[in-house]
Amino acid sequence: MIADAPTAVRQRWRTIDTAAGGLALDLGLYSVSALFAAITASTSTLLPHRAWGAVAAAGYLVATLAVVVQLVVRQRSPRLVGLASRWVVTGFAWVTTALSPVLWQSVERANGRTDRAQEEVLVVEQAGIRLLEHGTPYLGRDAIAALPTGEQLLGYTPYQPGMAMFGLPRALVDTWWTDARVWFAVGTAVALALAVATLRAAPATLGGDRRRDAALLRAVQAATVLPICALTLATGGDDLPVLALCLLALALAAAGRPGRAGLAVGLAGALKLFAWPIALVLIVWGLTRRAGIRVAAGAIGLPVVALVPALLVDRDALTENVLRFPLGHGLVSSPAQSPFPGHLIATALPGGRLIAAALLVAAGAAIAVRLARRPPGTAATSALICGYGLLAAIALMPSTRFGYLLYPLALLAWAPALHRPEAAPTSPASEHLPGRTTSA
16 A cells, blocks of 8 residues: 555654664754854854854764764664663753853853843843833833834833743843843753653653654754754743743643643743744643643633733733734834745735735634644644644744744654553543643
8 A cells, every 4th residue: 555645754754763773863963053053153144143153063063973983883882872872962962052152152241242142132131120120021112212223122022921030030130140041041941851751751652662762852852952942042042941831831731731731831822922823722632632721721821810910010011012013013123034935925025014914814724724623632733733833824924033943843843752642531630640641
């Protein structure tokens, strides 16, 4: 029987993924990343990116050499090239290409360098200061208009109120370890560690623990050491804790914990709007498990709770920052203008912004129809819908960035690690039983 196209694609990917026990793809990942980092260090026009490339290139190169050694000794010392050693190399790569650049740039910035952070770091830290002093992270339109022309962009905080929490340390103490990126890294590491622990504690598929752990390793690599993730964490970083919380939510869904999955994605939604589509998909998944209300309680409740104080303190400021500015109606335009189809259509065609918006709405409607007709019954399917849906949205949004691709790439890579044996729908009481590991 001839395999259908999706099955054939999965088989080809599995062949690539498992070649030389997974080491072949590891070698490709680290070597290409080393080349990318070296090119970034020598050609980028963004100084924080150049600084990242100078440090990360060495880390990727050492990881590449480590994999080469593993390939050489693979036949003679199989114990030295197993999953455990691959996890060690992945951890080393994350420390040297993401965490070390974060710490280095934070220290240099604290010592007076003004070219060691992207604008979003400053925006989040200012939001934390305003939250502490005024009870809201947002400036109103009049206050932004009163800023010098070159500073008006930094006056906007186009995030949900929870993001200001990462800026609170800088509001209290002005030193290197209160840099928002340090706390982005901490939040990311904690959420990913919980996600990995959750998946490893859950029952494996018929493929066994080894296949599950191999898929999990590849998923973690996609969320940590890919240059798009490591570079983003080192220079800006605000997207990484959002992504990590979404991955944790999917892991909890796979482990049969819908209430906790809702809380995790709700925390992500309290930070940034990118988590809201993932929350919607998880709510639909929860409905297939008779747990939609439990998922929605956290997924919707936490972002609403985060919005209430800002709404009560200054409703107009909240609207200006989280609605008008992202929709292109602020005093200044968003710098997120990567040449994806939506941006090209919006800028090159008459009425292009309306056309791009219509295409984006059409894509959203198609996904909504898919969810209505074929609701995702597993966390893995939910991750695939989220990944492809966000990929379409990023491609069609009039204002977007290449860096946003970290969301669909990580979500799609996460899906294979979420496959679990089917379990009966859980009850609220059974979800909290000690040791419960039933899956979605």
